[in-house]
Amino acid sequence: MGLQACLLGLFALILSGKCSYSPEPDQRRTLPPGWVSLGRADPEEELSPTFALRQQNVERLSELVQAVSDPSSPQYGKYLTLENVADLVRPSPLTLHTVQKWLLAAGAQKCHSVITQDFLTCWLSIRQAELLLPGAEFHHYVGGPTETHVVRSPHPYQLPHILEVPYVTTVGGTSFQEPFLITNEIVDYISGGGFSNVFPRPSYQEEAVTKFLSSSPHLPPSSYFNASGRAYPDVAALSDGYWVVSNRVPIPWVSGTSASTPVFGGILSLINEHRILSGRPPLGFLNPRLYQQHGAGLFDVTRGCHESCLDEEVEGQGFCSGPGWDPVTGWGTPNFPALLKTLLNP
Numbered sequence: 001m002g003l004q005a006c007l008l009g010l011f012a013l014i015l016s017g018k019c020s021y022s023p024e025p026d027q028r029r030t031l032p033p034g035w036v037s038l039g040r041a042d043p044e045e046e047l048s049p050t051f052a053l054r055q056q057n058v059e060r061l062s063e064l065v066q067a068v069s070d071p072s073s074p075q076y077g078k079y080l081t082l083e084n085v086a087d088l089v090r091p092s093p094l095t096l097h098t099v100q101k102w103l104l105a106a107g108a109q110k111c112h113s114v115i116t117q118d119f120l121t122c123w124l125s126i127r128q129a130e131l132l133l134p135g136a137e138f139h140h141y142v143g144g145p146t147e148t149h150v151v152r153s154p155h156p157y158q159l160p161h162i163l164e165v166p167y168v169t170t171v172g173g174t175s176f177q178e179p180f181l182i183t184n185e186i187v188d189y190i191s192g193g194g195f196s197n198v199f200p201r202p203s204y205q206e207e208a209v210t211k212f213l214s215s216s217p218h219l220p221p222s223s224y225f226n227a228s229g230r231a232y233p234d235v236a237a238l239s240d241g242y243w244v245v246s247n248r249v250p251i252p253w254v255s256g257t258s259a260s261t262p263v264f265g266g267i268l269s270l271i272n273e274h275r276i277l278s279g280r281p282p283l284g285f286l287n288p289r290l291y292q293q294h295g296a297g298l299f300d301v302t303r304g305c306h307e308s309c310l311d312e313e314v315e316g317q318g319f320c321s322g323p324g325w326d327p328v329t330g331w332g333t334p335n336f337p338a339l340l341k342t343l344l345n346p
């Protein structure tokens, strides 16, 4: 009893009318390498899932995010306080009442929220949680570098909430053309990239994506991707051949965009440090600026394709990189001195 467990996978996404209240169709349901199942959870065991509540004024918030992220706007860098955001997005009394009533009726206890009131965490038994979320069946898993214990449902479940997360900068992967030398970067075939089935294309991407779609000589068949969706990645970084040192043990040849993403995040943190030292606000949501600047400060990756479906029609052929933005490496990989220069002001 009282096992601390958390649920991070409670994503209910808007899927253009096809599948309103279920997880994204390509959500991973197989165990990642290094994780093992310990079997089904005891029905009387307790867990504390977190629920995302529908926010208010999301369109207004979107306009404000656009204004503070757009270097040509007088509002650029003038961020809202958490209290300002809370006043704007706090779920309506009806939403709060409906969700609280739904959870309390299921037996949820000791619920607590956050300042914006758009997340609610409650304690439930496994039995209650499985009744609350039709389709769910909770199991114990253990894995990862620190042998973490988690409780997850390997089966999809229904959930009457909506959560939106399109405000992220996504990072693709590259490898060196000659793997044993620091040479030009080309596409790492494992790089993620393509088009969202969930989120429409944001306005800041319009020019870059339209240009790519009209000029790329190697597009997959149009039935294989949603050309009007939010395209990704936005940028890229090396994702091949890292040495990771964990508990003083060096592990060679670590690869993947889980390596390139923190590299790009670290570089942006360094740039933010320079901005703060010179009296500027941090960069905030980068994407509008990134696309307005057409990849200034980044090395354009123009060679290589990533892998796609391994079926007879496309035989693994995904999108290919090319001059300028592409849905494999975005605008390219960081050239730190140049990127710092271009992102330091205003």
Ligand SMILES: [Ca+2]
Pocket (backbone or CB within 6 Å): 300, 301, 302, 321, 322, 323, 324, 325, 326, 329, 330, 331, 332
């Ligand atoms: Ca490119």
